[in-house]
Amino acid sequence: MMSHDELLDNIAAYALGQLSPAEAESVVRHMQTCEQCLEEYRFLRPAVTAVAYSAESVADVSPLLKARVMRHVRAEARRSRPQIWPAYALAAACLAIAIFTGLANLSLNDRLNGDRAQAVAQLNRDRAQSAAQAQTIADLSASDSQRHRFARGEVVTHGTHLYIALRDLPAPPEGHVYQAWTLPKASKTMAPSVTFEPSESGATVVRLPEAATAVVAVAVSVEPEGGSKQPTTKPIALVRI
Amino acid sequence: MEDASRLMERVRARDADAFEVLYDEYHRLVYGLAVRVLSDAAAAEDVTQAVFLKIWSDPALFRGGNFGAWIARVARNRAFDVLRSRTAHAESALSQALPVDDALEDTALARIDGERVREALAGLPREQREPIELGFFGGASQEQIARQTGLPLGTVKTRIRSGLRKLRTVLTGAVTA
Numbered sequence A: 001m002m003s004h005d006e007l008l009d010n011i012a013a014y015a016l017g018q019l020s021p022a023e024a025e026s027v028v029r030h031m032q033t034c035e036q037c038l039e040e041y042r043f044l045r046p047a048v049t050a051v052a053y054s055a056e057s058v059a060d061v062s063p064l065l066k067a068r069v070m071r072h073v074r075a076e077a078r079r080s081r082p083q084i085w086p087a088y089a090l091a092a093a094c095l096a097i098a099i100f101t102g103l104a105n106l107s108l109n110d111r112l113n114g115d116r117a118q119a120v121a122q123l124n125r126d127r128a129q130s131a132a133q134a135q136t137i138a139d140l141s142a143s144d145s146q147r148h149r150f151a152r153g154e155v156v157t158h159g160t161h162l163y164i165a166l167r168d169l170p171a172p173p174e175g176h177v178y179q180a181w182t183l184p185k186a187s188k189t190m191a192p193s194v195t196f197e198p199s200e201s202g203a204t205v206v207r208l209p210e211a212a213t214a215v216v217a218v219a220v221s222v223e224p225e226g227g228s229k230q231p232t233t234k235p236i237a238l239v240r241i
Numbered sequence B: 001m002e003d004a005s006r007l008m009e010r011v012r013a014r015d016a017d018a019f020e021v022l023y024d025e026y027h028r029l030v031y032g033l034a035v036r037v038l039s040d041a042a043a044a045e046d047v048t049q050a051v052f053l054k055i056w057s058d059p060a061l062f063r064g065g066n067f068g069a070w071i072a073r074v075a076r077n078r079a080f081d082v083l084r085s086r087t088a089h090a091e092s093a094l095s096q097a098l099p100v101d102d103a104l105e106d107t108a109l110a111r112i113d114g115e116r117v118r119e120a121l122a123g124l125p126r127e128q129r130e131p132i133e134l135g136f137f138g139g140a141s142q143e144q145i146a147r148q149t150g151l152p153l154g155t156v157k158t159r160i161r162s163g164l165r166k167l168r169t170v171l172t173g174a175v176t177a
Helices: A004-015 A021-031 A035-053 A063-113 A116-141 B004-012 B016-038 B041-057 B067-086 B114-122 B126-136 B142-149 B153-176
Strands: A146-150 A153-158 A161-167 A176-184 A191-196 A203-208 A215-224 A237-240
Touching: A004 A021, A004 A035, A004 B153, A021 A035, A035 B016, A035 B067, A035 B114, A035 B126, A035 B153, A063 B016, A063 B041, A116 A153, A116 A161, A116 A203, A146 A237, A146 B004, A153 A237, A161 A215, A161 A237, A176 A203, A191 A203, B004 B016, B004 B067, B016 B041, B016 B067, B016 B114, B041 B067, B114 B126, B114 B153, B126 B142, B126 B153, B142 B153
Parallel strands: none
Antiparallel strands: A146 A153, A153 A161, A161 A203, A176 A191, A176 A215, A215 A237
């Protein structure tokens, strides 16, 4: 049986990366129940990082190395960037068309039935919808929005607002819809969010009602109409934010 | 320089300029560490390139905390991978990967300068400095160090712990001074 001082010595070895996986696991288990050892680890770990910094090169590193790395990075960035912005531009254009069409219909309805109260109610609904659409466009275009890319699009957060933008989403099978899921902070299970159909424009932008600051991951899966309480199919997207 | 965590958020959005700032700030650490482990400049360049391209291709690997500590761990592990691949029986002689719980590391020493650390390490008694460097850069286990030096294992363990504690204390004083 190891004394506690010996255990503390092992914390140093663990911090320095000197233990076998089995020994390291034993130290981690011990730290889960021993505040003194955990504190020792917290104290020593920055010293280990400092040891790493002692090797920091004082000589210039070959500029060719940077050139090689940045050539790859910039080429990849160029390839990936245009894929999403045209989708947003398209989404924005579709929203603008929707606003225009709504207003035109309102004008026609107003002339036909002369029902002023109904026209005012419709106008208020359209104004609310227009404001929501304008907010969406503003959030998606904001330079300080956070973007988390995945193969089919990206999750965008702006303040507490949370969006998922998908491109070229095929129609779901008959009797099915797409459903978004969020993983709340400190939770281990996905919570159901909204269901939606893909847009014909090629860019589907969905505002999720959950606060972006309260979730750590977003997923999308195909579910039966009406949605599910738990995902029943493999997610087509799972994005940590 | 903009905070490394914020730069990594921009990297996740495929911002090559943000990535370049990170490269400029941390490539000497990655390269220097790889040279120290591998004693081979060309192989260290390969490790540096591999580490940064991995960060670009999979930025979600960084989950917050002290970026310098994280990238140093990635670089050291990668360099040891290269060493292992060179010799069929080397694995048993090399230390295991550094712990992955970066969140436990505070940021008190997040912006430490290499020169200052070298001075602090040089200020440690030799019997404390050498086993720390053998363990970190040489991948030697405490048992191997005990065999090499002829010291009891308990003495080696205590010297390493005392050396790290002293280093932490000296550097914290240097940062707050």
